[in-house]
Amino acid sequence: MSEQKLRSQQWFGKTGKDGFIYRAWMKNQGIPDDYFQGKPVIGICNTWSELTPCNAHFRELAEFVKKGVIEAGGFPVEFPVMSLGETLIKPTAMLYRNLASMDVEESIRANPIDGVVLMCGCDKTTPSLVMGACSVDLPSLVISGGPMMKGKFKGKEIGTSDVWRFAEAYKLGELSQAEFIEAEACMARTPGHCAVMGTASTMATMVEALGLSLPQNAAIPAADVRRKVLAQHSGRRIVEMVKEDLKLSKVLTREAFENAIRVNAATGGSTNFVIHLLAIAGRIGVELDLNDFDKFSKQIPLLANIQPSGVHFMEDLYYAGGLPALMNQMKEFLHTGIITVNGKTVGENIANTPIYDSNIISTMENPFKPDSGIAVVKGNLAPNGAVVKPSAASPELFKHRGKAVVFENIEDYHARIDHPDLDIDENSVMVLKNVGPKGYPGMAEVGNMGIPKKLLEKGVKDMVRISDGRMSGTGFGTVVLHVSPESAAGGPLNWVQNGDYIALDLDNRSINWEVSEEELEARKLAQPFQVQAHIRGYVGLFIDRVSQAHEGADFDFLKGGSGSIVTRDSH
Template sequence: MENKKPLRSQNWFGKTGKDGFIYRAWMKNQGIPPDMFDGRPVIGICNTWSELTPCNAHFRDLAESVKKGVLEAGGFPVEFPVMSLGETLIKPTAMLYRNLASMDVEESIRANPVDGVVLLCGCDKTTPSLVMGACSVDLPTLVISGGPMLKGHWKGKNIGTSDVWRFAEAYKLGEISQKEFVEAEACMARTQGHCAVMGTASTMATMVEALGLSLPNNAAIPAADVRRKVISQMSGRRIVEMVKEDLTLSKILTREAFENAIMVNAAIGGSTNFVIHLLAIAGRIGVDLNIMDFDKYSQNVPLLANIQPSGEHFMEDLYYSGGLPAVIKELAGIIHNGAITVNGKSIGDNSLEAEVYDRNIVATLENPFKPESGIAVVKGNLAPNGAVLKPSAATPALMVHRGKAVVFETIEDYHARIDDPALEVDENSVMVLKNVGPKGYPGMAEVGNMGIPKKLLEKGVHDMVRISDGRMSGTGFGTVVLHVSPEAADGGTLALVQNGDWISLDVHQRTLNLEVSEEELSERRKNWKPLDLAINRGYVNLYIKHVEQAHLGADMDFLKGKSGSEVTRDSH
């Protein structure tokens, strides 16, 4: 149903006199006909294209497809760039700049004459940053993901990003040469697109589809598949109608939508990074979501998608097997089927006719690939505000474990000592990495899945309990406890752990405890001093002062909530 609400863009292009002249005249120097300013919905295409963000390097083509769709539907497309975060290149970590990029998006949308927005995002942090920024303005918004690259082939085997960790271990043991390592690079990243497995990029694409922010099948269409262009063009058509209907983000991002996303994430074995990004999005749109909700709503959802790193296959296989709608249909008995999506239909209606073409890829609730999936949230004196673990990527025998701590104070300390033959560590040890959280790194880097010491790899050990206040790549795996809150740099208990302390983990009971008395911890706290990062200027200084802890989404405290799209002052 068409909404009669006046178009926001007419506050610019519909003006008479000097202001209207200036707004229209300088746009016309691009060859735009005058009738484009006569009350057509103006659609902003927010593009994270960059040659420094390889996952998004094909977005110029996708933007052209979106423009076609917008024009076909009677809209006026305008493409604009925002800060692009290339996960594979940015130092010290792309996560440090997620909030900065979200501010760029928010202010770019609010400050300009757009009535609706299409977000082009793919690489890990580009999706949450764009959605976070758009939530703060709350216009009609539709997301298009860049799509996964096709699976790689090397020496007769299918490979993807999760194999990077396996290759690294094999290289450390001398099982593959540097020449083979380089050869595998080209074999793995052989097409455009983001990681071919269920890493964070694919998890984010799945998240936006499960939230209802994209058209059905957005998550899994490979970047190299022409159908990625088709869905972009169809999205361009649809966003124009969304503006006419005034179907804003806040009407789609209900509490039920967030619960759906958590359940779908469990079924597909999504990244632990999902937690920190969904919490931040909820904080921007004003939905009350907390870390325990991730445990609650995923606890009884088994693994249905047989995709690496929790399974065996790749994102393109999921698409050929029916895509995300096929997985959602399997969850019809437990999700909120009535939650509205960007196409105006409910998530249940969008998956009603979905079919599963390969039961080796998409299982049923009655006969899943793994009984435990989703996100487990553990708490105890070592993580009073919670820490997260991904059961589907962990070793079952280590889900209940007690061991002595082997402590690394910083990531530099870890790199310096991990392969030292004199390091006192065995397969029962618990590796602890401090000062890699939001404030401590700063930026909360993906270093939580610490590599196994070489001397243990040589004994055939490939997993150990690892604990940190950092994150890990969604392509990673292992019994890794992450996002410990409060972090070490903020004075959390993690900062007080010493070599030889006993640590007990019980994922089934959701507990994580440091077996040290409160009296002893009190004494240690008297001698504790935070790291001096020697950062006193610019964005990073702002970030350290205002970033919230992981259990709150690591957003900036001053960015919570919506501020709307109103701009009341003219600039001339």
């Protein structure tokens, strides 16, 4: 490898004043001169933040990445980017995913970096870092923070999906506030992200299935020292990737995206997977649309018995053989000849990976559930589509017709959901408007609306729920999400009224609203669609330029156009 091929040498390889300035100020950190003489500069893109609890252990994890980089002859430089903590950020972390991706893109593009390790954990940190890196297209590798260990509460194993069960028990008076507080500490007892197959674990699974991480990245618990070893190996490997010029565009092929969709189906991954994978594909320039998620999920049953679709936890998946063992069971459905970031093919990475616990990972011949993946439904209520997660839904509701109970926005829902006079029964279809990309704004995880208290008291556990928003990957139920176009973009959902009949037919992939075209036009005349007033700052930019859910909710001006440039010298 010649020094001239290193992008960083366009900074550190210069002579005269410019080279002096680039090197001198870096040397005030105690960096030896030989580090500037042709060592690959590896950026460690760190989303550590105490406001992102899932990523709070990243300072220590980054040190192991640095060890690996130095061992392989590289020059590690750690830099921070905007961190998105799902549990704290208001109104929703999704509002800032695109902003964080811009931070990542420009931080990599503007600095002397030859390759980058993306340190991801909490839900939106993974897609935002991958999206940003795709737009620069340098050798890049992901190390996830890992799931927290499963919790223990009153003799039972618990995880984030239990939050929804605890909330219902609390509403019914079966769980006291003191017990609620006790459960908090019992659940979140180690570093790491959600212990179930929520969105964070789905994203870690996604990057491994795409070939963007070393094998076993998805499930090693954050508290397990093997996560640190994986980080060190990742540091070593990124230096070799720079030497091989193994860029993201060489790994993220159409076949890699198809693999990821199928693996997501087999693991019961989050519906948020759809919106993030579409955005990543748009950045790297791979043609992918909503129908692909249904197409490539078909024939793939649920192989991972992990909550919320199953009963176990991410650490159990690791002990049972991890994602390689699961992928090995479905290898006939995967593109096994494509390259991954470790320089090996998918087939080489999953070969000879046995299942150690058949209660956690099943075979294709004897799966845990026949229905999995993402079902895409379309109809006059969702002309551009909506998504459902069959493995987390109730089979008896796969085909259902009921009267709509409409909530105009999230405030309306909170104000009326538990009112004793609410006209609702177990056959009703709950509809929530104005929680999509533009409407919330940011498309919040409120689509899995809680069931009214008076129905919980009758023993009702699930209902058909429809919205243009998202739901947490830890959630469950017969929930129709990402309705596109959304209410705030003038989609049909905007004119749904109480008492309208809505029919869901999951087997036939349809969602229809029993209102005639004439009635719809009359409603539009009576209630003309109002475009949102201009809002200042980033939120205004988001509303003006965000695409709809079926396109990944990315900014229209960020799609495609990847490539690394070096800015002009300014000295």
